[in-house]
Amino acid sequence: MPAPPSAPPPPPAPGRPPASQPPGPVHTPEDELAAERAHLARARAELARMREHTLSLGADAGDAIAGEALARTLWLRARALQDDPGTTLFFGRIDTTGPVGEDRLHIGRRHVTDASGDPVVVDWRADVSTPFYRAGPTDPMGVRRRRRFGVEGGRITALEDEWLDQEELDRQAAPVDAAGSRLLAREIERPRIGPMRDIVATIQPEQDEIVRADVGTTICVQGAPGTGKTAVGLHRAAWLLYAFRDRLSRSGVLVVGPNRAFLEHVGAVLPSLGEISVRHTTVEELLAHARVRTVDPPSVARLKGEARMAQVLSDAVWSHVRPATEPLVVPRGSRRWRVPAYQVQDILDELRTRGVRYGAARAMLPRRLAHAVLLEMERAGDSPDDRVQDAVARSAPVTAYVKQVWPQLTPAAVLAHVLGTGEGLAPDQQDLVWDRAPRSPGSARWSIADLPLLDEVADLLERTPSLGHVILDEAQDLSPMQLRAVGRRAATGSLTVLGDIAQGTTPWATGSWAESLGHLGKDLDAPTTHLEVLVRGFRVPASVIGYAARLLPQVAPGLAAPESVRPDPGRLDVRPVDDAVAGAVAAVAEVADAEGTVGVVVPDSWVARVGAALSAAGLEHEVLDGDHAGERLLPVHLVPATVAKGLEFDQVVVVEPAALARAEPDGRSGLRRLYVVLTRAVSGLTVVHAEPLPGPLGQG
Structure with missing residues (x-):
């Protein structure tokens, strides 16, 4: 893919410092506004007509099953055609020139046609919409003018034109371009209220390259804070479902996030784009082979997450195939048919080398043994047919023999055996797992680190079905065994892998995307795999990201620093106090009345104490946890540090960074956790500390 462009950043919205004012005014000619508002009213009427037509269609398909499928299809279609009165059906327009003359295309979140089938609004995912995102002065892509709209409460309030036609550019005294678009900046900097929004109106060229990558391509996005990598991944899912719907509607698309709070935060994006069939899940939910009842110490969890556990488990599974020491004897009628042990062993060896799963090979074994019996019958002059072979394969002697040499296994039994015996592990590793090993599968107290091991064994026994595409966010935090489990879900499909090495906070956080992709079953050097680096940050202001x-330098040596493309530096206040809790309450009180949301990020063990102090001061708030994102109806949110990743707030108050970093198992992961929480702010950051600031934060 081409390298991301180095265009200058969009300036801030009106009301920011004068030095950052963009060139050119926001044009609001009444005749142009009236025409666009009329087109919006027409588009809403046509969308309502399309929905009413869908609801009027019958679901009589000839039989009950087909009728039910058709009814569901029509219901999904009608739901996708619902209008959102809080926004507009289109956010932009391009005026193009071509062989057949000029054309105007309104670009929106979904396709809207009139009764004749002519487009009123063009879906942003359609090929003809691509120039809206990528056209520029050096390559206008046939676009004469790009128009953006200001929207408030579902009503068009302003419009802004960017001319790409050279003749018109020569006539403009102060042309407005994408880099100087005040409406674009206003949309990017809009207060963060409620769940994550779609970014269809503000997708940048380098982001659009990722969104529209072919379905057969696995994309890995290394994205600095605020570069929009999560939104890009979700919009890629929407684009893939539009461009390859027949293929992916059968094979499926899955979004995997770090926790339930994160998924609730991003869960409204795809429905807002008309896609309601994509499943969202966490890694733990995806691998829910057992109920989690305990927590492993970091040393044990790290061992269980290592990639070599895959070989240990594979050896353990196949070690259950026992050598044939006795012949197979099958009585039938007045005869006893005998297959020598060495012939049975040849069958076992051949099945083991076929490359099939343990369970599939076990299912083949009765037929293979029955075939060997039939050969003995034929040598004796009989003429058995397929019915005889089926009967022999199901006979009690064959069933008992298969159970003896190729026993049936369960994931829980295999893992309990490995942890209980230490089979395949070094002596020091055996010491780690023995104290916590289950005495039996039924009494096992499984941990989160055990879930990918159970999934690995399950796949060794029976092949895991593959999906068409998997979106994996915060991938830097997954262990090799977790990555293997996710990769199995895309064994015959592709992935969009999103993350930031600098934000890795787990003991097994990756230091290399090539390594992570390898665990996912993808080769970074393959032509169908690409690593894309996003460094232009649109969300985090310059003072905060700086x-x-x-x-x-300490958490991710060699990784390029992110570049904030917002001229407004934002607000940064590093505030030493005598009491961190009291200081946090004071800091929240100062910003609680500002527009947008406030995130109060604290060490996990401080949540109750800070929450009580906020309540005592009359500051209403919601507590976000890893299982639930809250209703997010109140402006102030109390956020445990381990839940903050992936979330964003207009104002952020970080409380006692030293205690926050100290809560992690080692210094490096503590500084990485601190890097995560410091980069959650969209407009302003207040750091409240009574202890000295850790690491480089205390310097200068």
């Missing part, structure tokens, strides 16, 4: 970037 402060957090002090940590990069």
